[in-house]
Structures are given as C-alpha cells and as structure tokens.
Amino acid sequence: MRLFDRAVVRVLPAVPRAVVRRVAAPYIAGPTLDDARRVVADLNAEGMLATVDVLGEEVSRPEEAEAIAGAYHDALRAIQEDGLAANVSVKLTALGLKVDEALCRSLTGRVLSDAEARGIFVRIDMEDSSTTGETLELYRSLRGEGHEGVGVVLQAALRRTLEDIEALAPLRPSVRLCKGIYLEPSSIAFQEFEVIRKSFVACLDALLEAGCRVAVATHDEWLLERALERVDGLDDTAYELQMLLGVRVERARELAAAGHPLRIYVPYGRRWYEYSLRRLQENPKVAGYVARDLLGRIVPGR
C-alpha cells in the first residue's frame, strides 16, 4: 500500500460517516433482509453460494443481543422460504459475549438449533484476540452437545493457530481459514505480509491433513494459487473458496465458472459502520475512493 493510502487508513475514523457509507456500499447488501435475499438470489443465479451476516458487533445491552438473534431467526426463515443456497455467520460479541456469557451461549444455541432444523449451516466468525479462547471453547461445547452443523474461523496471522488446529483436529471441524483482520500485537500475531502468507499455507496444509473441511477465505491471488494446487482433485465436500461481497468480483465469477464451490459473504443490516471501516482499510485504492467522494461533496456536480 502506498504511503498516501496508509495515511488515509489511519484517519479513516475521522472521515464523515456519510462518505464511509457511500464508498463502502458495494461491500454490503443493504439495510434490510430483503436486500440480502435479493443479493443472495442473484449470486445463486450466477452459480455462487452465500453466507448471510447480520451486521452488528460488541453490543452493550442484552436486548441488543436478543434483537440480533431475532434477526438471525428471520434470516434463517427467509433462506429456507426462498430456497437459497446460503448459510449464516454469527459474531459472538453481537450475541452478547461481552455482556453476559450465559446469554450468548443460550442465544447461539437457539440460532444453531433453528438452523439445524432447517438444514442450514452456521459459521461462528472469529473476532479480535480477546475473544479467541472463548470462541473456540464455545465451539467445542456446542459440538460436545451434539451440534454438527456449526463451524469456526481460524486466523493465519495468530501465532497460536497451528496449535489450535492440532487441538481441534479430533473434532474434524469445518474451518474457514483467513488471514485475520484485527490489529494484534507482535507478541501474539505475525506482522509481516509474507510471514502471514506462509502461516496461511502451513495452516491450510495442517487442516487438509487432519481431514477437516476447509473454507479458504482470501482474495490474495498468490494464496489462491497455492490453495488451488492443494484442493486439486478433492471432492466438492472437502473444501470451498470464500470471498467478500464487492471484492474481486470478476475473479469470484471465474472461479465459480471453473467449477469450484465459491461462497460470497453477504452482510446486511443497519449497523454497517464498523464492518465498512474494516473493508475500506483493506482496499488498496482507499485513498482515491475517499478523496474522490470528499471532493464530490465539496464541489457538487463535479
């Protein structure tokens, strides 16, 4: 990333919310469940699968967690009613992890039971490192209770991940492997781009060797190539590729057309701000987009 772009990433929180919203619009289906239904149906029509995510994280009151759980029940009903090829992703902090752990467990268990009754898979997203241990522990206890239709996410940037894979391997978990978006200290996370790439490949190899179902979530062409070499000849049920809505759209289409199971992460909802900031941070052209939009506001009709 150029120096100018890095500088913009640092000041992004100071960019007006309306600008963030407009520039980040391609990353989000829209504010309502109907928006998500429409976007998922379009993706399905193009041969792509989807993961529906209700936007929201770090709620501060139990009622907010309950409202988000309610939104998931609505999303599950919609997926079933419309016959969509989609599953859902949940964030534990949105279901109250930091407010009341027992409530979070109960809400997550209820979402999972509802999803299982409808034959829909649930992925637990991975958030920052203050939640890693609790997230994996909750995953283990859900599996211990007999839930099978649930998976986790592991972050290649974390130094602990290879050990986590070894510890989880007897459960043959379904794992989404990603680099990890949260800024973490070097004591627990790799910092250099190439080191994170190497860790990603090592984690992918370990997961495949352990017979886990792997969802390779990356837009990094170098990593995609490494992953494609490794999944060559594997059954469709053993792996999938995942990308985010609005990122490398043409490449996603190409991979799906080549016959790979390709799933797009589709967030929707009114709590769009934090997610949008993270996506903008990762957009290599962020400075240009934000500058153009700001300029458009200062010089209307430009």
Ligand SMILES: Cc1cc2nc3c(=O)[nH]c(=O)nc-3n(C[C@H](O)[C@H](O)[C@H](O)COP(=O)(O)OP(=O)(O)OC[C@H]3O[C@@H](n4cnc5c(N)ncnc54)[C@H](O)[C@@H]3O)c2cc1C
């Ligand atoms: C389906 C999915 C689910 C995820 N779930 C989680 C999760 O639960 N927890 C977590 O910590 N992280 C999650 N992530 C984010 C992930 O950890 C990375 O932060 C993110 O994918 C960027 O890393 P990358 O591997 O795509 O490589 P990068 O090197 O960041 O990107 C490779 C290339 O992709 C393009 N690109 C990437 N991002 C953008 C963007 N926003 N706009 C435009 N172009 C872009 C650029 O061309 C860039 O050079 C998820 C990612 C995906 C795809």
